[in-house]
Amino acid sequence: xxxxxxxxxxxxxxxxxxxxxxxxxxxxxxxxxxxxxxxxxxxxxxxxxxx
Amino acid sequence: xxxxxxxxxxxxxxxxxxxxxxxxxxxxxxxxxxxxxxxxxxxxxxxxxxxxxxxxxxxxxxxxxxxxxxxxxxxxxxxxxxxxxxxxxxxxxxxxxxxxxxxxxxxxxxxxxxxxxxxxxxxxxxxxxxxxxxxxxxxxxxxxxxx
Numbered sequence: 001x002x003x004x005x006x007x008x009x010x011x012x013x014x015x016x017x018x019x020x021x022x023x024x025x026x027x028x029x030x031x032x033x034x035x036x037x038x039x040x041x042x043x044x045x046x047x048x049x050x051x
Numbered sequence: 052x053x054x055x056x057x058x059x060x061x062x063x064x065x066x067x068x069x070x071x072x073x074x075x076x077x078x079x080x081x082x083x084x085x086x087x088x089x090x091x092x093x094x095x096x097x098x099x100x101x102x103x104x105x106x107x108x109x110x111x112x113x114x115x116x117x118x119x120x121x122x123x124x125x126x127x128x129x130x131x132x133x134x135x136x137x138x139x140x141x142x143x144x145x146x147x148x149x150x151x152x153x154x155x156x157x158x159x160x161x162x163x164x165x166x167x168x169x170x171x172x173x174x175x176x177x178x179x180x181x182x183x184x185x186x187x188x189x190x191x192x193x194x195x196x197x198x
Contacts, residue, residue: 015056015127022062023069025100029107031067031084032096035147039094042191043143045178048092049171 056124057081063135066093068128069100074115081121082107083128091137095144097125110147122158126166129194133170138196143175145191155192160185170194 057070068083080100085093098109113121129142146152159172163185166172173180174189183192 015124016058017131018058018060020060020062022065023060023067025102025105026065026067026069026082029100029105031082031107032086032094032098032109035096035109036086036088036094039143039145040088043088043092043094046175046193047179048141048193049173049180 055120056127057120059124059128059131061128061131066132068132070124072113072115072117072121074113074117076113076115079113079115081124083125085132085142088143091139092141092143093132095125095129095142097144118154119158122154123162126158126162130166130169133194133196138198141193141195143191143193145175152190153188156189159183159192166194168197170196 057072059068059070061068066085070081072079072081080102082098082100084096086096088094096109098107099111099113100107115121125144129144133140133142144155146155159166163172163183167183171194172183173193174183174187175191175193176189180193183189
């Protein structure tokens with residue numbers, strides 16, 4: 001299964017992803033706190049599909 | 052994804068992704084972060100970084116003329132995150148308002164054939180997710196890799 005997925009993923013994953021250790025300019029920046037809180041409350045009531 | 056996407060830098064330890072939107076209003080720094088909400092469920096946060104205020108605004112309308120490319124990049128980031136992480140992981144996302152949610156809907160519609168080969172895509176309108184249906188409004192979305 002994994003071997004058949006690879007070409008699809010490679011086709012889908014366009015664009016370059018460059019890994020870095022961190023983003024110094026984001027240190028201490030508030031990151032989506034309110035939206036994450038809302039999402040957490042919302043998702044707590046969601047029944048996730050079972051596999 | 053046949054749409055062009057922006058190149059992305061990412062910090063795997065922080066689940067943070069950064070790319071630059073380049074358009075009619077100049078260069079805008081876009082930030083995406085995935086935060087775990089519960090076991091194997093992550094929320095995707097997305098907004099503009101303002102270098103003057105040092106803050107991220109997830110409600111701002113950039114109007115940089117590259118909306119499709121930006122949304123394609125955000126979906127590509129979700130794709131990359133799911134590919135590199137636990138295959139049981141879900142990514143949840145929703146627009147910050149109805150218009151943006153509609154834009155996500157359009158973007159998923161556009162890439163549905165490619166995405167549905169690789170991911171389970173669910174729409175949410177309440178407690179029970181349903182398999183994504185084209186042209187139906189959803190208040191939020193969940194995606195997960197197919198086995």
